[in-house]
Amino acid sequence: YFHILYFPLVHTEMCLFTAQCCFMDCQLYQFHYINESKTWTEAQQYCRENHTDLVTVTNMKDMKRLINISAGDQSEAWIGLYDQTLGNRTWRWSLPGVEFNESETNWYNGEPKDGRNCAHMLLKVKWLSIDCSFPSYFLCYNGKLKQKSWLEAQSYCRENHTDLISGTKQLQDEEVKMMMNSADFEKVFIGLFRDTWRWSDGSSFSFRHWNLKFDNHIINSAMNWHEALTYCRENHHDLVTITNMDDQRSVQQEAQFASTPFVWIGLRFNCSRNVWFWVCDNWTWNEQNDCNMFGAMQAGGEHRWFQRNGSERFNFICSKY
Numbered sequence: 001y002f003h004i005l006y007f008p009l010v011h012t013e014m015c016l017f018t019a020q021c022c023f024m025d026c027q028l029y030q031f032h033y034i035n036e037s038k039t040w041t042e043a044q045q046y047c048r049e050n051h052t053d054l055v056t057v058t059n060m061k062d063m064k065r066l067i068n069i070s071a072g073d074q075s076e077a078w079i080g081l082y083d084q085t086l087g088n089r090t091w092r093w094s095l096p097g098v099e100f101n102e103s104e105t106n107w108y109n110g111e112p113k114d115g116r117n118c119a120h121m122l123l124k125v126k127w128l129s130i131d132c133s134f135p136s137y138f139l140c141y142n143g144k145l146k147q148k149s150w151l152e153a154q155s156y157c158r159e160n161h162t163d164l165i166s167g168t169k170q171l172q173d174e175e176v177k178m179m180m181n182s183a184d185f186e187k188v189f190i191g192l193f194r195d196t197w198r199w200s201d202g203s204s205f206s207f208r209h210w211n212l213k214f215d216n217h218i219i220n221s222a223m224n225w226h227e228a229l230t231y232c233r234e235n236h237h238d239l240v241t242i243t244n245m246d247d248q249r250s251v252q253q254e255a256q257f258a259s260t261p262f263v264w265i266g267l268r269f270n271c272s273r274n275v276w277f278w279v280c281d282n283w284t285w286n287e288q289n290d291c292n293m294f295g296a297m298q299a300g301g302e303h304r305w306f307q308r309n310g311s312e313r314f315n316f317i318c319s320k321y
């Protein structure tokens with residue numbers, strides 16, 4: 001239960017029906033905030049009955065206006081974005097207003113691959129799908145090349161430039177081509193991603209603004225706890241640590257994609273001291289005194305934590321790079 005929810009009041013009917021007008025800069029949406037505690041579904045019903053719908057956030061300008069309105073003691077509010085867990089992932093461009101057009105794609109043979117939800121450009125031409133959390137060079141529109149995860153790259157581009165490079169028009173831009181030609185690496189991120197999230201009002205806006213702090217990531221291979229720890233440390237950051245409800249929600253979100261009944265998290269038991277503890281950056285395994293007892297989260301149901309034998313093989317969740 002969160003305390004605030006937003007909805008757009010249709011200020012003039014034109015806004016809903018004239019998409020051109022709404023795009024990018026239009027300020028016809030008026031946001032209101034309701035100081036009541038409701039579940040997402042209740043909030044949606046409330047907004048639909050009494051106003052229009054839960055809010056759809058279409059760009060950074062909207063985002064800043066929302067943050068301004070929510071000023072006060074509340075840190076969270078529902079918005080109209082929900083996860084269609086069983087739905088298909090849909091490709092979108094990061095830059096608001098750029099439509100994804102299937103017939104203008106330039107995938108390499110056999111691409112995109114299942115489970116890889118961001119895109120790379122190979123040798124300045126062909127597109128490859130890639131795991132969003134792997135660090136890569138990336139292109140901002142009128143921007144620089146650095147090495148970051150896709151979400152970090154998006155955030156960097158939005159703050160310091162316009163956005164990640166989006167749409168075939170930008171990819172063919174002379175300045176962009178020059179920037180790529182002068183670079184000496186084979187692959188760069190482009191602003192293409194796919195997800196299962198949808199807006200409550202049914203609109204297809206691609207705008208997302210995920211909190212980087214919760215960029216946790218499920219690995220769909222079954223490993224024992226120590227293998228999972230090693231994998232996370234080599235490829236990402238660490239096995240995930242859960243210290244508050246925000247972390248818990250973020251991990252639950254990922255856990256539902258598991259193919260095993262539990263997922264490993266970075267929790268383990270020290271038998272000689274009789275304490276549970278979270279593994280952190282510099283914790284190393286001491287084989288003595290190890291009683292092989294670890295924490296795992298249920299992949300479904302109430303997502304409770306259970307004590308499991310570390311030799312069991314489960315999917316697991318890594319924290320971001």
Ligand SMILES: *[C@@H]1O[C@H](CO)[C@@H](O)[C@H](O)[C@H]1NC(C)=O
Pocket residue numbers: 035072073
């Ligand atoms: C929201 O309601 C609570 C009581 O239900 C009140 O304490 C708080 O000041 C209200 N916040 C705003 C911003 O109106």
Ligand SMILES: *[C@@H]1O[C@H](CO)[C@@H](O)[C@H](O)[C@H]1NC(C)=O
Pocket residue numbers: 042045046047049050
């Ligand atoms: C609509 O607003 C009224 C008055 O605030 C409230 O009593 C009613 O429950 C709301 N509708 C829904 C579906 O929540």
Ligand SMILES: *[C@@H]1O[C@H](CO)[C@@H](O)[C@H](O)[C@H]1NC(C)=O
Pocket residue numbers: 064065068
């Ligand atoms: C935030 O609210 C203040 C006071 O209402 C206003 O002066 C300011 O322009 C707003 N900022 C944005 C980004 O909307």
Ligand SMILES: *[C@@H]1O[C@H](CO)[C@@H](O)[C@H](O)[C@H]1NC(C)=O
Pocket residue numbers: 086087088
């Ligand atoms: C997902 O895509 C498949 C194949 O394109 C289609 O048959 C199915 O109906 C889609 N499911 C949803 C929920 O859109």
Ligand SMILES: *[C@@H]1O[C@H](CO)[C@@H](O)[C@H](O)[C@H]1NC(C)=O
Pocket residue numbers: 101102103104
């Ligand atoms: C998609 O791209 C093709 C080829 O450039 C073009 O003919 C078509 O009109 C585009 N579709 C949309 C919906 O823009």
Ligand SMILES: *[C@@H]1O[C@H](CO)[C@@H](O)[C@H](O)[C@H]1NC(C)=O
Pocket residue numbers: 155156157159160
């Ligand atoms: C914007 O660029 C500055 C300087 O390069 C950097 O310190 C900052 O982290 C960038 N912003 C984001 C959101 O990455």
Ligand SMILES: *[C@@H]1O[C@H](CO)[C@@H](O)[C@H](O)[C@H]1NC(C)=O
Pocket residue numbers: 281282
């Ligand atoms: C290692 O862990 C200790 C205790 O948990 C901590 O004080 C120290 O800062 C850590 N060192 C590094 C390099 O992270």
Ligand SMILES: *[C@@H]1O[C@H](CO)[C@@H](O)[C@H](O)[C@H]1NC(C)=O
Pocket residue numbers: 269270271272273286288289290291
């Ligand atoms: C348990 O704690 C003791 C004392 O801090 C330490 O020496 C030992 O290595 C720990 N065991 C495990 C499995 O972490």
Ligand SMILES: *[C@@H]1O[C@H](CO)[C@@H](O)[C@H](O)[C@H]1NC(C)=O
Pocket residue numbers: 291292309310311312
């Ligand atoms: C953990 O599981 C392994 C293999 O399944 C088994 O050999 C071992 O005895 C178990 N350890 C404990 C403490 O249950």
